[in-house]
Amino acid sequence: MSKKLFLNIIGLALIAMTFTMCKSQSAVAPSTPDEALAELIAGNERYVSEKTIHPRGGMDRVKETAPHQAPFAAVVGCSDSRVPVELLFDQGIGDIFVILTAGNNVNSEMVMGSVDYAIEHLGVKVLLVLGHGSCGGVTGAITEGEHEHGNIGHLLSTIRNDVSEYVGKTDSLEAAIHHHAHVQVERILSYPHVSEKIEKGELLVKQAYYDVNTGKVTIY
Ligand SMILES: [Zn+2]
Numbered sequence: 001m002s003k004k005l006f007l008n009i010i011g012l013a014l015i016a017m018t019f020t021m022c023k024s025q026s027a028v029a030p031s032t033p034d035e036a037l038a039e040l041i042a043g044n045e046r047y048v049s050e051k052t053i054h055p056r057g058g059m060d061r062v063k064e065t066a067p068h069q070a071p072f073a074a075v076v077g078c079s080d081s082r083v084p085v086e087l088l089f090d091q092g093i094g095d096i097f098v099i100l101t102a103g104n105n106v107n108s109e110m111v112m113g114s115v116d117y118a119i120e121h122l123g124v125k126v127l128l129v130l131g132h133g134s135c136g137g138v139t140g141a142i143t144e145g146e147h148e149h150g151n152i153g154h155l156l157s158t159i160r161n162d163v164s165e166y167v168g169k170t171d172s173l174e175a176a177i178h179h180h181a182h183v184q185v186e187r188i189l190s191y192p193h194v195s196e197k198i199e200k201g202e203l204l205v206k207q208a209y210y211d212v213n214t215g216k217v218t219i220y
Pocket of ligand 1: 078079080102103104132134135136137138
């Protein structure tokens with residue numbers, strides 16, 4: 001074999017490998033709720049073990065998703081700079097429909113409208129309510145004493161209504177965070193159109209928790 005032919009073969013092999021890797025970046029979206037949940041779990045495992053692949057984050061994906069979005073998951077998370085949803089699940093553009101409110105509370109028509117949009121119109125396969133450690137929203141809600149007024153006061157009282165048994169028990173913050181996320185899941189499940197989708201096997205709604213110390217997400 002001539003040196004030139006050998007180099008051509010190596011070149012073609014490299015092009016084929018690059019093509020295969022690019023294809024895997026825009027992998028077929030999960031088609032079932034179980035697959036969707038597994039994809040989120042796998043992405044978080046890559047994140048925790050520092051083996052992220054940052055899939056579907058390039059300009060080709062920007063162009064691919066420009067006409068319409070078809071995310072496979074929705075996450076109701078907390079407005080907290082330490083909980084970057086796409087990063088911690090190692091997902092890309094158009095993969096996750098992210099709804100953020102301080103304290104990941106869904107007790108408003110605005111937020112539930114967004115949840116409904118994700119479920120009804122976008123057809124997400126899995127929805128997580130993602131609480132997290134050191135949550136300032138839940139901390140503020142269960143702290144007794146002089147409370148904030150105005151919009152922040154309204155926000156904290158909304159959360160407080162869902163964790164009333166923990167008010168004054170700041171040493172039970174972790175339990176309050178879990179309970180608060182659980183109440184949001186129950187609230188979402190109380191809507192018949194949501195429970196019907198679950199019964200048909202078209203949707204999973206799960207409570208989850210992000211550990212700000214380790215980066216690990218636990219699904220309940
Ligand atoms: Zn929070």
